Amino acid sequence: MDIGVPGESKAAGGTATGAARATARPAGRRKGRSVPAPVLNVIALVLGLAVWALLAWRGVGGLPGPLAVARRGGDLLRDGTLEGDMVASLRRVLIGFALGTALAVVVGFLMGWYPVVRGLCEPYIQFFRAVPPLALIPLAIVLMGIGETPKIFVIFLAAFLSSVVATLQGVVGVDRTLIDAARVLGARDRTIFLRVVIPASAPFILVGMRVGLGSAWATVVAAELIAAQEGLGFRMQHAETYYDLDTIFVGVIAIGVLGLVMDRLLLLAERRITRWQERR
Structure with missing residues (x-):
């Protein structure tokens, strides 16, 4: 009996499964880290208002706040x-x-x-x-x-x-x-x-x-x-x-x-x- 082949197949299957999981995990993490567009819009609005207020406070060009x-x-x-x-x-x-x-x-x-x-x-x-x-x-x-x-x-x-x-x-x-x-x-x-x-x-x-x-x-x-x-x-x-x-x-x-x-x-x-x- 050749008992090496099943072992190799099991190892190969385990390796393939592990690789698939390793590939899936980073993709999942990347998807989880993505920020929704509305949140980014709010952040951009707040940053824009902050820059505007700072420029007005510094008196740049006489800008109103x-x-x-x-x-x-x-x-x-x-x-x-x-x-x-x-x-x-x-x-x-x-x-x-x-x-x-x-x-x-x-x-x-x-x-x-x-x-x-x-x-x-x-x-x-x-x-x-x-x-x-x-x-x-x-x-x-x-x-x-x-x-x-x-x-x-x-x-x-x-x-x-x-x-x-x-x-x-x-x-x-x-x-x-x-x-x-x-x-x-x-x-x-x-x-x-x-x-x-x-x-x-x-x-x-x-x-x-x-x-x-x-x-x-x-x-x-x-x-x-x-x-x-x-x-x-x-x-x-x-x-x-x-x-x-x-x-x-x-x-x-x-x-x-x-x-x-x-x-x-x-x-x-x-x-x-x-x-x-x-x-x-």
Whole structure:
């Protein structure tokens, strides 16, 4: 009888089991040591406030401290000024952003699906992408007046240019194998477009919308700096005249909070719409 082989097999099995456990333990420890993202966000916020308070305490650039800015924000909320400015800016951003992204999705799909449409539209899109929307604000005011129309128009343009390129890239980047497979199975163009192209390009569209949202907020503030009677940009410009740094900081924080909340909502929508997509 050969009694060496079972012993070797048992030893080999024990060694393999031990190696597997040794490999699993560090992975488990690494997973246990990972810090949740919300905790990291809170830590970053606390550190940012601490640095801000330290710079204000040292008198760097005449910065107001967090408590002074919070008191000024409370005053503006109590008299309704901050609420009115936030509503005015948010209304302009939502209208311009919704119109811009809606048209961008349609144009981007047409450009990606039909080469003729792409050849006709792409030169104009690339041209206007090279011109910052902020540079068109004076022209828009001259042509459209100082009402809401020019402000919404430049916001619309900023959101449109950011989203249309992302949509086009999403449609063009769809795996050709998926389209060919659908055709082999008897699917028509309408079915392929609805069941293959739109789902595959959805992540690109949502990323373009997030980029367009940032452009929309930057544009509305610039538009309100030039011609407005209300809005966060207008309030910051008015505060600059009197060197009211507290009010300027309140406006900056309000813009950042509104933009962050809208971006998180878009990110939540992206995760729900693209649940099929593998994530890290």
